[in-house]
Amino acid sequence: MLSDLAWLPPAPASIRDDFKALKAAATTPDAAFSDALTRVSLHRLDEGQLAKLAGIVGRVAGDLSPxxxxxxxxxxxxxxxxxxxxxxxxxxxxxxxxxxxxxxxxxxxxxxxxxxxxxxxxxxxxxxxxxxxxxxxxxxxxxxxxxxxxxxxxxxxxxxxxxxxxxxxxxxxxxxxxxxxxxxxxxxxxxxxxxxxxxxxxxxxxxxxxxxxxxxxxxxxxxxxxxxxxxxxxxxxxxxxxxxxxxxxxxxxxxxxxxxxxxxxxxRGKAKKALVLDLDNTLWGGIIGDDGLDGIALGQGNATGEAFLAIQRLALELRARGVVLAVCSKNEDDAARLPFREHPDMLLREEHIAVFQANWTDKASNLKAIAETLNIGVDALVFLDDNPAERAQVRRELPLVGVPELPADPALYPRMLAAAGYFDTVALSEEDRLRADQYQANAQRAQMQAGASDMDSYLASLAMTCTIRPVDSISRPRVAQLINKSNQFNLTTRRYTEAEVAAAEADPQRHAVQIRLVDRFGDNGIISVLIADKGDADWTIDTWLMSCRVLGRRVQEAALAHLVAAAGTEGAERLIGHFVPSPKNRMVEDHYAKLGFTADGDLPDGGTRWVLDLADYTPPVLPMQVDDLFRTEERQAA
The missing domain is CATH 3.40.50.1110 (SGNH hydrolase)
Structure with missing residues (x-):
């Protein structure tokens, strides 16, 4: 089973024609080519078919989103x-x-x-x-x-x-x-x-x-x-x-x-972030709307009921290491929630679920809504569903969603999900373990924002505290992880190892800070990293990235205020920012312009140079408390 890549569907009968079409289109790839390439790859390919796919990849020049x-x-x-x-x-x-x-x-x-x-x-x-x-x-x-x-x-x-x-x-x-x-x-x-x-x-x-x-x-x-x-x-x-x-x-x-x-x-930050669960015959045996609470198969004492407990247990273990859980079910909402609330053997409860989508809308549309609520891409989702027709529909509509094949026997569901490696990681920090709670709180913030009369009142109601402090040995693994994973809100997309981050911490000519954000719903963890190179008159921003889950919270303005104060204290007159375009960071191409920087020519790597005169800068009034511990620790050290 595992050696045969059984979590992937078999290659279709059209696979040869698919390869031919991809090969013909590889020299002028577009979005349709990208989708087709992804769809072909998500099959059980043998060594020869993988070689053909490799040959197609070799014909693709330049960047190709995603x-x-x-x-x-x-x-x-x-x-x-x-x-x-x-x-x-x-x-x-x-x-x-x-x-x-x-x-x-x-x-x-x-x-x-x-x-x-x-x-x-x-x-x-x-x-x-x-x-x-x-x-x-x-x-x-x-x-x-x-x-x-x-x-x-x-x-x-x-x-x-x-x-x-x-x-x-x-x-x-x-x-x-x-x-x-x-x-x-x-x-x-x-x-x-x-x-x-x-x-x-x-x-x-x-x-x-x-x-x-x-x-x-x-x-x-x-x-x-x-x-x-x-x-x-x-x-x-x-x-x-x-x-x-x-x-x-x-x-x-x-x-x-x-x-x-x-x-x-x-x-490269491609691991999935959220596990979206179907309910009937996926988390329990039977159909809750027809069989009722007493009629579904779940719990100790029989093989089928224990098999479904094993699925829930794996979901909870994934959540404990930071994977977000959501529900996507064709069901009446009240009926779907009933086992979570009242079944004595149910391991998963409503408080474990970040987004609960139970309605009669098609699964692909609900998955898009879940991703939007969590503020992540659909490519960060894995969808577990016993129904082959539903799996096929999601694969067709949303090829970037991970959709494992499932055998008839639910006892094998956990093995198939785990074998697919959707949530593989190369490091695990305490922040990673808290990610599920953070995304769940993010969903609550989204609901609160929807009910707010205006953005200012919404931000004020969050009771945010932004903490800025030096990168240190404790935060270093998470900082390195963010540097290597962040693609969208990342001005230069430069990648650094933990050792290189440590070198930046120790270098007196570099300014490396981490930024955390806490609000009434919980701790978002480290959500931004800044690394600047110090010069006598100019400080040049080497790295500026931020987690997309705090977009619109004005954290970037707090970060800039910190940089201006730190640079001014050391006698600098200007901040220099670089924007280097990548396939995914278009959202921040106007970042420096919005913060008052002036464009100052092109860079050799295709980017743009931006300049801010510190004398012209006015600190903003922000809807948050800012605790600049970097400045505090710097004064204490002096």
Missing amino acids: FSRVKLGLLGDGTLSLLASAIVGSGVRHGLLIDVVEGGYGSAVQDAADPSSALRAAGLDMALLALDHRLAGLDRAMPTAADAAAQVDAAFGRIRMIVDGMRADLKGPVLVQTLSTPVEPLFGSFDRVEPGSVFAMVEALNRRLAEWAREGGIVLVDTARLAASVGHERWDDPRHWHASKLGFSPDMIPVYADVVARTIGAI
Whole structure:
């Protein structure tokens, strides 16, 4: 099931004609081409079909909305050439146009160490290190625990050397695979106990890699977990290892490539944010409007009722890690809410649901309304529905919505949803865990705004407090996440790693701040980041981004007031802003003009330079309390 990408619908009979049409249109792509490309990618494609899709991607020049371009270096152990096209083809279904630059066979160390190598000179966004235990020095059992530890240290040291060499020329992170363990045991069940077994050494190395990823040094691609999920015997085909040094069976290439692509997508902010749930025969068995509260299948004591509890349990676990929950059901509203309110075995309750859409409108229209209420794009939604006709309608109308295929047996719904990887992440902060509550509060704000007589009274009623403070070690992971995910309200779309954010914090010639917003409905968390380069007369704004969920709240005016005060205190006379257009940030092309800046010519990268004379600036009266802790801490330090 998992190895076959069963959460995707089968490729249609027209797939060859679809590829031909896409190939013909690829040199002059438009919105229709983009939709068609997405629709084709959202099928169960085999290795050959992924290669054809990769060929089409290679014909597309320039940017193509809503995709993000990624230049990926591929280096590691064994044969890598069979993997590149599958990664490119799989990237399409995750909103990516990937260009893969391959390293030489067996030359990962050389490629990483040589500054003039093709990989290091390619201007890569990120790199993937694909490893195999048989070429990592972990292919033979060691006689003692000390010998085993030395082998693991050597293998880890080699990986570290490669990562450190590549990092100097990357715009983004290095992705490192975990190593799958061998099928063949040496000691039987004692393999896990005996430190000198190959199994134990590979596990020890994987633990080292996981700890490194936890510290932010790398991004993990958990191939070992994937191999265990599909079955090591299916994963590891010795014939292909001996013949071509391919680290796993060619049959596993599509699922491997999908995991790699979804990880890159998570880095680029493509992971989904909200799970939208159908109700009848999805969260419980039966139809609440016909069967009544006592007639639906839900709860302990029978297999079907427990299966639906498992679905709800997964939804709650996703919510606990920050995924927003919503309901989209063809139902009478009162009947739909009844199990949430009164069924004793129901795990999900109304307070867990950010938006509750139960009516007789078509599902695609309701999904658009849910996205609008949550202030997110439809591409951030996953829709879980047992009805194949409803799934087909949503896929046809809204191809950017994640819609997993579901089998007949509800016991398999959680596995299918989890296997699809819609909500995969490469980091998890405390702010991430609170995101579901934040979006739920946002929906309440939207309802309140709809009932307000004017915007000023609405903003005043929110009782907002805006807090501005330096970026620090605690906020750094979230700041880096925002820098790498924010696309729409992002003036330059420059990307920085956690290490680069840390360098900006420590650099006295850079001004790096985080901005939080709290209101009567709760804490929105860190919603804006500013990084400015200090000059004697001019401060140049390198990065200015803001979460779209606080648009219209005038936070940008508070941010500018802070920058003007900070720059003026250090003797600067002007602020310089750069707007660099991207496929997604058109909404802020007038940002500086609205704040009183004057256009001052074009930039080499196609952007515009803007200037604000501090002497001409008048601080605004804002509908919020502004706590500028940066200025407070700066005065205390002085």
